[in-house]
Structure formats: C-alpha cells, structure tokens
Amino acid sequence: MSRRPPIFALLALLAGLSLPAQAIEYRTVESATVLYDAPSVKGAKLFVVRRGTPVEVVVSLDTWVKVRDAEGSLAWIEKKYLAARRTIIVKAERAAVQQKPExxxxxxxxxxxxxxxxxxxxxxxGWIKVRHADGQEGFVRAGQVWGF
Known part of the structure; x- marks a missing residue:
C-alpha cells in the first residue's frame, strides 16, 4: 500500500474548492494628473492622464493605486485623484448612442x-446606458466602449 505525500492531498483538496470570482473594479480619474512607474512621486513620470478617463484598478495600496487604461498600459496613480463615479471610453471610431437598447x-x-x-x-x-457631459442619455453597444 503506497502512501501519497501530504502535498498531493492538499492539491486534491484545493482542486475541489471553488473560489469566488473577483469583480473587476473601475474608477474614474477626477482631475488631470501624472501617472508613474512606481507608487511614489519619486518614480519616473510616464504620462499625464486627462480628467474623466476610466481606469481598471489592478492593485490598491495605502495612498496609491496601480491601474490599467483602455490601451492596456499599467501605471501608478495617487488614490486621491480617483473618483468612485464611473465613466467609459469610446473605443470604436464612432459609437452610435440610441434612444433604446435596440x-x-x-x-x-x-x-x-x-x-x-x-x-x-x-x-x-450587450447594451450600456450612458450619459454625455451635456446631459444627453442613451444606449451604446458594449463592444464599442471600454471600462464597464
């Protein structure tokens, strides 16, 4: 009779567990600011991001957040520049915003x-309800935007 090493028992146990899926968190840049390559103002300045830009939260530290933009670039931003409100960004050449989700x-x-x-x-x-800065509302196809 052979005995399995304890690591195999642990792996078998873990294989049977289903871990909860983590939701993707998006935030919006509240005011134009610099993005860095490290969580410090002493890090290299990568680029400036404009107000209203949606970003995906990758890692959140005390006062810094590592984010991904619509192009897939990763950078660090000071947490104080992120708002809880959500925006999305148009990725198609032109996105049609319609009166109904049809x-x-x-x-x-x-x-x-x-x-x-x-x-x-x-x-x-596959529809997203959106509002333009001028107050107009409508529905856009999810495949034409990023950040939801």
Missing part, C-alpha cells in the same frame, strides 16, 4: 473614439 432605435448622438461618457448601467443583450 439596433433599430433612433439615434440620440454619435460619440467619437476616446470620448468619455458617464456609465449609468449595463443591460442584458
């Missing part, structure tokens, strides 16, 4: 690439 619905407006829109809610069927 392909045949009338057009409210079109948003060009890199325009930030306020995220209102995600809907079934």
């Amino acid at each position: 392909e045949a619905a009338p057009l409210v407006f079109e948003a060009e690439r890199n325009v930030s829109l306020d995220y209102v809610e995600a809907l079934p069927g």
Whole structure:
C-alpha cells in the first residue's frame, strides 16, 4: 500500500474548492494628473492622464493605486485623484448612442473614439446606458466602449 505525500492531498483538496470570482473594479480619474512607474512621486513620470478617463484598478495600496487604461498600459496613480463615479471610453471610431437598447432605435448622438461618457448601467443583450457631459442619455453597444 503506497502512501501519497501530504502535498498531493492538499492539491486534491484545493482542486475541489471553488473560489469566488473577483469583480473587476473601475474608477474614474477626477482631475488631470501624472501617472508613474512606481507608487511614489519619486518614480519616473510616464504620462499625464486627462480628467474623466476610466481606469481598471489592478492593485490598491495605502495612498496609491496601480491601474490599467483602455490601451492596456499599467501605471501608478495617487488614490486621491480617483473618483468612485464611473465613466467609459469610446473605443470604436464612432459609437452610435440610441434612444433604446435596440439596433433599430433612433439615434440620440454619435460619440467619437476616446470620448468619455458617464456609465449609468449595463443591460442584458450587450447594451450600456450612458450619459454625455451635456446631459444627453442613451444606449451604446458594449463592444464599442471600454471600462464597464
């Protein structure tokens, strides 16, 4: 009779567990600021990010957050520059924002690439309800935007 080493028993036990999925957290840059390569103002300055830009939170430390932008770049930002409100950014050349979450619905407006829109809610069927800075609201296809 052979005996399995304890590590195999542990691995077998862990294989049977299902860990909860972690939700992706998005935040919005509250005011234009510098992004760094390290969590310190002494780090190298990578670029300036504009107000209203959505970012994905990757790691959160005490006063710094490592974020990913719509292009996939990673950088550090001071936590004080992030707002809880959500925006999304248009990734298509032009995104059609419609009155209803339907392909045949009338057009409210079109948003060009890199325009930030306020995220209102995600809907079934691949639609996102959005609000433009001028107050117009409508629905955009999820595949045309990033940050939700």
